Amino acid sequence: MHRPNALPITPELVAAHGLKPDEYQRILDLIGREPSLTELGIFSAMWNEHCSYKSSKKWLKTLPTSGPQVVCGPGENAGIVDIGDGLVAVFKMESHNHPSYIEPYQGAATGVGGILRDVFTMGARPVAAMNALRFGDPEHEKTRHLVAGVVAGIGGYGNSFGVPTVGGEVNFHRRYNGNCLVNAFALGIARADAIFYSKAEGVGLPVVYLGAKTGRDGVGGATMASAEFGEETQSKRPTVQVGDPFTEKRLLEACLELMETGAVVAIQDMGAAGLTCSAVEMGAKGDLGVSLDLDKVPVRERAMTAYEMMLSESQERMLMVLRPDRRDAAEAVFRKWGLDFAEVGTTADDLRFRVSRHGEEVADLPIKELGDEAPEYDRPWVAPQPPAPLNLASVPEPEDIGAALVRLVGSPDLCSKRWIFEQYDHLVQGNTVVKPGGDAAVIRVDRAFHAAGDKALALASDVTPRYVEADPFEGGKQAVAECWRNLTAVGASPLAVTDNLNFGNPEKPEIMGSFVKAIEGIGEACRALAFPVVSGNVSLYNETSGKAILPTPTIAGIGLLKDWRKAATIAFKRAGEAIILIGAAPKAWGGHLGQSVYLREIHGREEGPPPPVDLAAEKRHGDFVRHLILDGRVTACHDISDGGLAVTLAEMAMAGDLGADIAPPPGRADAALFGEDQARYVVTASAEEAESILLEAEAAGIPAAPLGTVGGDALAFDGAGSVLVKSLRGAHEGWLPAYMEEAGTPSPS
Structure with a gap:
């Protein structure tokens, strides 16, 4: 020896x-x-960093990891939460970033395989998968190759294994040119008395x-x-x-x-x-x-x-x-x-x-x-400097809101990801209630586990890396809040999260500072929303030749629906229904354009602070919306995030193939319609029910405003422009297939 x-x-x-x-x-x-x-x-x-968490352990210990619903927190193969009736949900997210950049198909495929094993190792049968993907600039020479390989790998493994891939995220940014991110999530169900x-x-x-x-x-x-x-x-x-x-x-x-x-x-x-x-x-x-x-x-x-x-x-x-x-x-x-x-x-x-x-x-x-x-390190870190305020007067107002909206819904980040998710079998096992493309996927708990067959789990994954780059504390809060909002928007009661913290080299004090402040923001939001972290993964050293990725602390959460039939979807349902904005007053729909997709895509600017996150407001507004959904009082619901109110309305219109007449408030229409202010939802209801909802919101101190009426074939903003729903759909559905077909990658059919 x-x-x-x-x-x-x-x-x-x-x-x-x-x-x-x-x-x-x-x-x-x-x-x-x-x-x-x-x-x-x-x-x-x-x-090594990947196994020992030697740079992050000190800060991970500050996250809230317990609650009445938590059966097992961090430290095992996956986290476990109680979903009632003697059942538990077992879930986790992990990265396979470096392998996927080197060999996209096998890197992504084995990322899926690894996270599935983490779940069934604990005695749970996998019932759903998601993924959060970040790629470089679409014009970069490797981006198409990486997109094609990663998507094929995820689909090839998940489809063959027999688990539905039901949701996730896809973003493009030049900061991922040398280091794509592939974060894989899996959810399983087990009996509470049969955990390993x-x-x-x-x-x-x-x-x-x-x-x-x-x-x-x-x-x-x-x-x-x-x-x-x-x-x-x-x-x-x-x-x-x-x-x-x-x-x-x-x-x-x-x-x-x-x-x-x-x-x-x-x-x-x-x-x-x-x-x-x-x-x-x-x-x-x-x-x-x-x-x-x-x-x-x-x-x-x-x-x-x-x-x-x-x-x-x-x-x-x-x-x-x-x-x-x-x-x-x-x-x-x-x-x-x-x-x-x-x-x-x-x-x-x-x-x-x-x-x-x-x-x-x-x-x-x-x-x-x-x-x-x-080894456990307390790495030196420096808090990032806050960005300078955005000078709104320096942002030209668009001549036509409709034309700007078409550009946004057809941009790489906001376009339809159908080309991707149609390569995944999202219906296998027969329990997918809400399919990819909405706020959160919803999976019915199979009768093999629950004889009544009415229980369901909602899943969502979120982070806005440009927010985290500008202000990691607010960006960390926002990632948690948006995940919580997306689960709420389908009517689910949020239970817990898993995180995948993707950052650059922690030996650089500015990178470590971004990590520390993001963790602080995540922790504050999880405590305020009773949304504990039960599992997760840290992926550091995501740099190539000294160039780091955008800080990307992905948050994936699950929520519980006692009756899957009550799940809300984003689509406009019927002409004549009223459209209501929950979370903003009648005279102030929004206005925060700092770090917005609109500012980047229309004006080529990435600047200003991200929108602040009021966690108390998030909780009040979300609880109110969930109550409306579960009482069957609204016919559609969609949370407001990237692209602001206008993109939210466009997505609801495209999903329902119905237009709407919208009367913007006084002031700058672009700020009201494209501002990415937080804690907001759009719901639809019958005219009679809408009046009751507005009165109830006022009595509860919840800001709410009537927006307009569903109907017609165009999204019309009174005095600020209009656009046909089919034009929106053409731009929205067209970008990704056209982009991939340029490389000879056929569109799935």
């Missing part, structure tokens, strides 16, 4: 493993000797390897994800895993069947850092040691070294600790499903992590220090 390394441990080798000189010295102090190459790889895997955790318990129990064989794909993937990109990016292609959704489907069914037998003591997905991370985490959480014999690990390539086997991130693999008396029954389940089953180790009471290969011990390390005591 302590023979000299065949490959000397040089400073260059240490640096290649993503370890700083002081971190390597910490390793020497911990083990009292020079590590073997395998041990160096193990430390590299466990102490990763904490190993019991000495001398078998540690069993399950699933697919181990190969060389993905070796060092987690370490690669914890470093900036440079000119050598494409040389990292071997660190990208290769996925097999059909094997994953068999693994799901085998795991759920095995869990029914009572054989499972603990279970851990082999995700980032593969066999290393899964074994260490299981042992460290249970205050146990673990010994592994790599000669027993199923492999698909010859002559793999211990180093390669411990750091491989081959997909569709699990590690379990099993009850010895149920071992044979467990093996029979996996053999039936055509999957590998191998007893590769045992638990021990010595708090050591021991690994052998060809009869030689290649690693002997303290397991707690590997799993629980990685």
Whole structure:
């Protein structure tokens, strides 16, 4: 074990493993000797940013993670919340950014596979998936290639596995030119009395390897994800895993069947850092040691070294600790499903992590220090300077609101993403109630879980990176508030969130400052809205050649509907219905143009502060709107976000194929119609009901204003211009297919 390394441990080798000189010295102090190459790889895997959260842990601890609905918060494979009737929702979001930039199809596909395993590892059957995607400038040479590959990878894996992909986000900005973002979300449902955790318990129990064989794909993937990109990016292609959704489907069914037998003591997905991370985490959480014999690990390539086997991130693999008396029954389940089953180790009471290969011990390390005591940094940070106020007088007023609106709904960020979501099977399993394209997707809880068949879950994902760039505190608040609003807009009671915090290099004080202030904003909003964070992921070092992405703290949340039939949608339903703005007074519909899509797309300017977020107002207005929806008093509902009131109305008109007559208030029409003020919704109702709603809002102190009437074939803004709904639809639906077809990428049909 302590023979000299065949490959000397040089400073260059240490640096290649993503370890700083002081971190390597910490390793020497911990083990009292020079590590073997395998041990160096193990430390590299466990102490990298992606696995240890060493730059973010201090700040993540400040987030609210508990509440009466929370069954399990951060620290497990996924978060768990109670949804009543003996059922729980299990969900999480994780990044696969670096792999997707290097190899878009497999990077995105294995991101989906990994997040699905996080969910079913805990005993839940996956019922829905979402994704939040950020790409570079549409004119950048790699953007079309990345869009095509990422979308195909998500669809190829999710469709084959059999989970509906029901929602998400897609944005384009030049700051993602060298580093796209692929954040994958999965939701599952389980019985509250059948949840499985990763904490190993019991000495001398078998540690069993399950699933697919181990190969060389993905070796060092987690370490690669914890470093900036440079000119050598494409040389990292071997660190990208290769996925097999059909094997994953068999693994799901085998795991759920095995869990029914009572054989499972603990279970851990082999995700980032593969066999290393899964074994260490299981042992460290249970205050146990673990010994592994790599000669027993199923492999698909010859002559793999211990180093390669411990750091491989081959997909569709699990590690379990099993009850010895149920071992044979467990093996029979996996053999039936055509999957590998191998007893590769045992638990021990010595708090050591021991690994052998060809009869030689290649690693002997303290397991707690590997799993629980990685370096934790309080990185230097500086608070970002607030942006200068926007000089509204310097923004020319448009001659025609309708023409400006056509440009907006046909812009890359606001155009229809149908070209994307029609490549995803969003109807598989037969429970999708509200499809992609609205505020939030809604999934009915299958009768297999809930005999009444009326319960449903809503899902939404949100962040506005340009807001976070301008003011990370307000931008963090806004991401949470918009997610909460989107769930509310379909009638759901928001339950909890998972986050995916995508930032640049945390060793730069200005980047770290943006991260810290965004966390503070997220925490404040989650507390104010009783919307705790139950799981998540941090993705740092999203930079290429020193150029960082926009700070992108994605927030994905779920909400509960007791009766899916009451879910609201965005479409105008009938001519003659009244349109009401909830959240703004009759004489002040909006007006905040700082950091708006309108300012960027129409005037080419990205400046000013983002709209402030009044969390108390968000709560009051949202609770009022949800009450209207659940009482059946409104026929449509849509929250106001990107593009302001005008884009909200346009989306409702296009969804319902009906126009509307709108009478803007006095003053600047562009500010009133394109301002992105927060805490606002548009609802429609019969004329009689609308009058009652306005009176009730006034009595409750909720600002509300009549906007106009549904009807006709155009969206008409009295005195400020009009546009045919079919013209809006042509621009809205046309941009993305035309853009992708320029590269010879066929539109899905």
